[in-house]
Amino acid sequence: xxxxxxxxxxxxxxxxxxxxxxxxxxxxxxxxxxxxxxxxxxxxxxxxxxxxxxxxxxxxxxxxxxxxxxxxxxxxxxxxxxxxxxxxxxxxxxxxxxxxxxxxxxxxxxxxxxxxxxxxxxxxxxxxxxxxxxxxxxxxxxxxxxxxxxxxxxxxxxxxxxxxxxxxxxxxxxxxxxxxxxxxxxxxxxxxxxxxxxxxxxxxxxxxxxxxxxxxxxxxxxxxxxxxxxxxxxxxxxxxxxxxxxxxxxxxxxxxxxxxxxxxxxxxxxxxxxxxxxxxxxxxxxxxxxxxxxxxxxxxxxxxxxxxxxxxxxxxxxxxxxxxxxxxxxxxxxxxxxxxxxxxxxxxxxxxxxxxxxxxxxxxxxxxxxxx
Numbered sequence: 241x242x243x244x245x246x247x248x249x250x251x252x253x254x255x256x257x258x259x260x261x262x263x264x265x266x267x268x269x270x271x272x273x274x275x276x277x278x279x280x281x282x283x284x285x286x287x288x289x290x291x292x293x294x295x296x297x298x299x300x301x302x303x304x305x306x307x308x309x310x311x312x313x314x315x316x317x318x319x320x321x322x323x324x325x326x327x328x329x330x331x332x333x334x335x336x337x338x339x340x341x342x343x344x345x346x347x348x349x350x351x352x353x354x355x356x357x358x359x360x361x362x363x364x365x366x367x368x369x370x371x372x373x374x375x376x377x378x379x380x381x382x383x384x385x386x387x388x389x390x391x392x393x394x395x396x397x398x399x400x401x402x403x404x405x406x407x408x409x410x411x412x413x414x415x416x417x418x419x420x421x422x423x424x425x426x427x428x429x430x431x432x433x434x435x436x437x438x439x440x441x442x443x444x445x446x447x448x449x450x451x452x453x454x455x456x457x458x459x460x461x462x463x464x465x466x467x468x469x470x471x472x473x474x475x476x477x478x479x480x481x482x483x484x485x486x487x488x489x490x491x492x493x494x495x496x497x498x499x500x501x502x503x504x505x506x507x508x509x510x511x512x513x514x515x516x517x518x519x520x521x522x523x524x525x526x527x528x529x530x531x532x533x534x535x536x537x538x539x540x541x542x543x544x545x546x547x548x549x550x551x552x553x554x555x556x557x558x559x560x561x562x563x564x565x566x567x568x569x570x571x572x573x574x575x576x577x578x579x580x581x582x583x584x585x586x587x588x589x590x591x592x593x594x595x596x597x598x599x600x601x602x603x604x605x606x607x608x609x610x611x612x
Contacts, residue, residue, distance in 0.1 A: 242481070245306035249278050258303075261451035265367065265416075268299045275322070278305060282313040288323040296376040296538075298323060300368045304447045307476060316474050316506040320370050320542075327371065327538040333573065336377050338534040340575025349386060350394035353577060356405045360394055362386060362425060363412035367448040370471075372501060372542045374534040379412055395428050402434040408441055408469075415444040415451055419459055426463040438463060441499070443471040446478075449485035461492040468496045470525060473507055478519045490524040497528035500566065502549050503542045510555035517556065517564040526563060532570040532581070546570070546581065554583045558599025 246253055250267070257263045269275050272289040279285075289298070300308075300321050309315035313322075337343075344353040351359035363386055364378050373379060398404055407429055414422070429435055440460075444451045445468075460466055468489055472478065489496055498520050500507065507513055517527045530553070533543050549568050556565045568581045588595045592609040 242303065242306045242479070245302075250302060259450050261448055261453070264301045264303055264448055264450055267302050268368070269302065269305055270299045275300075278310060279308075279318075279322070280311045281322075282324075284324045284326075285313060285322050288325045288327065291325070291328075296323070296327070296371060296373060297369045297379055299366075301448050303450065303481065304368055307479065314505065317476060319505060320372070320473065320503065321368055323371060324541070326541045329540065330537050331540040333535045334537045334540065335535060335573055336537055338374055338536050338573050339571050340573070341375075343575050347390070347393040347397045349390045350397055352397075352401070352404070353575060356403055358398060358401075358404050358407050360407050360409045360429075361411055362391070362409050362414045363416055365411065365416045366413045367416060367444060367451070370443075372503065372533055372536060372539040374536050375412075376536060376538075391425065395432075398429070398435065399432055405434060406437040406439070407435055408439045410441040413442050413444055414440055415442045415456075419456055422456070423459045423462075426459070426466070430463050437465055437467070439467045439469055441469045441471070445470050445485040445489065446472050446482055449479075449481040452485035452488050454488065457488045457492040457494075460489070460494055464493060466494060468494050469499050469528070470496055471499050471501075472516070472520065472525075473500055473503060475512065475515045475519050478516075478523060483523055486523045486525060496525045498525050498566070499529045499531065500527070501531045501533050501542075502544055502552070503533060504544045506542070508544045508548055508552070510552050513552050514556060514560060514564070517560070517566065521561070521564055527566040530566040530568045532568070534571055535573055550581060550583050553581075554599070557583070 246258060269278065272286065275281065275289065308318040312318070341351045341359070344351050346352040349361040351361070353359070361378070364384070366379055369379060398407065409425070426438065429438055470486070486496060500516065502508060507516060520527050530549065532546060532549055533539065553565065553568045569578045570581055571578050585597050586594060587597050587603065590605065592607060593605040594608045596604045596606055598604060
């Protein structure tokens with residue numbers, strides 16, 4: 241599919257150019273004129289781009305565009321990246337900052353919400369912009385680098401707060417930074433002795449797998465224990481290119497976990513979710529979290545019911561390997577932090593026995609005396 245796409249829309253592009261992540265960024269599809277050359281747009285998609293609907297920037301790498309159906313506006317990957325006019329609508333419960341991160345901002349770009357963890361927002365730039373992004377307020381403006389002064393203030397705060405043992409680097413997408421900047425930042429964090437655990441949150445292996453070069457993998461390898469949280473929402477994202485990128489990370493000894501957002505029309509059926517979880521495991525990615533979509537303004541078209549999410553978890557538990565069952569998590573508005581949601585497995589008590597429901601809906605008794 242990718243080769244055919246290249247021949248049709250980038251016929252002068254060499255293999256070396258296509259496989260160069262900088263070429264992919266330089267040639268991103270960022271406006272209506274470029275998009276219409278490739279896609280048969282619906283009136284709604286065209287109107288959204290003409291009227292600059294919503295609050296979120298628009299960009300798609302040529303590689304990621306090649307994975308989308310050019311004629312079907314309901315294609316799962318297409319709807320996650322091409323805007324529609326519904327983005328101008330705001331529904332009950334939606335907020336610009338649904339996770340309350342701005343209220344927990346210790347320094348510009350450093351969120352300290354949990355006792356022993358901090359979120360380091362290293363950049364405002366992504367390779368492509370998901371239409372359900374919970375940081376649309378940050379990545380909505382003209383792409384520009386985060387000032388070095390923000391990094392310096394964040395690092396100074398981290399040095400002074402020895403209760404912080406875990407730092408998640410996110411953004412934007414931190415792997416959009418150049419090798420030297422990534423090396424520098426990881427080195428500075430590793431110098432802080434009380435920081436034991438560093439994570440990078442990214443969608444780059446999926447939207448821009450060319451970025452995961454051997455040189456980058458070698459840089460990341462220097463800073464163990466370092467974990468990668470990769471954002472993936474649909475089985476069709478796990479192409480041979482993505483597999484190769486994830487393989488380079490895994491071969492560098494980097495544990496990889498997935499973060500999947502539950503999205504209506506994209507992955508909200510047991511069949512699609514099971515296929516995705518299985519493909520993740522084959523790619524040496526541990527399914528970690530299935531997120532109920534945050535209540536971000538203009539993204540209600542993607543939101544499913546919590547009942548749907550619990551049903552998907554129930555469809556996985558007992559019906560596939562335990563490694564393929566992610567945690568189902570909701571991050572309620574107001575900054576309270578993540579809450580895990582589970583199907584109702586404890587159904588009651590009979591004296592000294594707990595009553596448990598298994599994946600077949602059968603009830604079992606487990607001896608658990610109240611006096612113990």
